[in-house]
Amino acid sequence: MYFAALLARTEDGWEASDTELDDVETLSDLSDLAREALAEAGAEDDTVLVFIEQEDAWFGVVRVDGEDDPRIYVSDAAAAARSSYGEILLTDELLGKDPDDLDDDLDALDLDGTEDGDTKTADDEDEGSEGAGAEIVPPGPIGDTEILADLGVPEKELLALDGVDALSEIADALGAAEVLETVR
Structure with missing residues (x-):
């Protein structure tokens, strides 16, 4: 509430x-x-x-x-x-984040959320990886x-x-x- x-x-x-x-x-x-x-x-x-x-x-x-x-x-x-x-x-x-850094990070990602050339595996999802958009506060x-x-x-x-x-x-x-x- x-x-x-x-x-x-x-x-x-x-x-x-x-x-x-x-x-x-x-x-x-x-x-x-x-x-x-x-x-x-x-x-x-x-x-x-x-x-x-x-x-x-x-x-x-x-x-x-x-x-x-x-x-x-x-x-x-x-x-x-x-x-x-x-x-x-x-x-x-x-x-304390630079908004330009976020844009650079997003440019390096493929549509599936992995970095260029990387592949996402079922093990990645099982381990609870939060993906590139997740923020640690x-x-x-x-x-x-x-x-x-x-x-x-x-x-x-x-x-x-x-x-x-x-x-x-x-x-x-x-x-x-x-x-x-x-x-x-």
């Missing part, structure tokens, strides 16, 4: 709204959704936080400040990689650990957060616990 909410900082404090991510397929889509929330709150040049949580497995925070590029923090990259919403946050840049936190430092959640505290109450603890530190609970 997922929970997703937007927290927009306005002159009057934080405004929260729950959000559906069904139509969000990319980080760009998510950033646009966040910027729309800022516009609706009348705070186009301010900050919006997108909170995404999957039960006890992982949580993510995306911060959008006006027209700046979004900043991302994910509590457990490996857990998020197994989630359709987590995959939105785990961009090549966040994972490290477990643990990934992203901008200073994402909330200026808002009252320093890196050390962010990295210590784990479990179902993480987003509530962040909201409490921001002074937005009550507004977040209204949409939970």
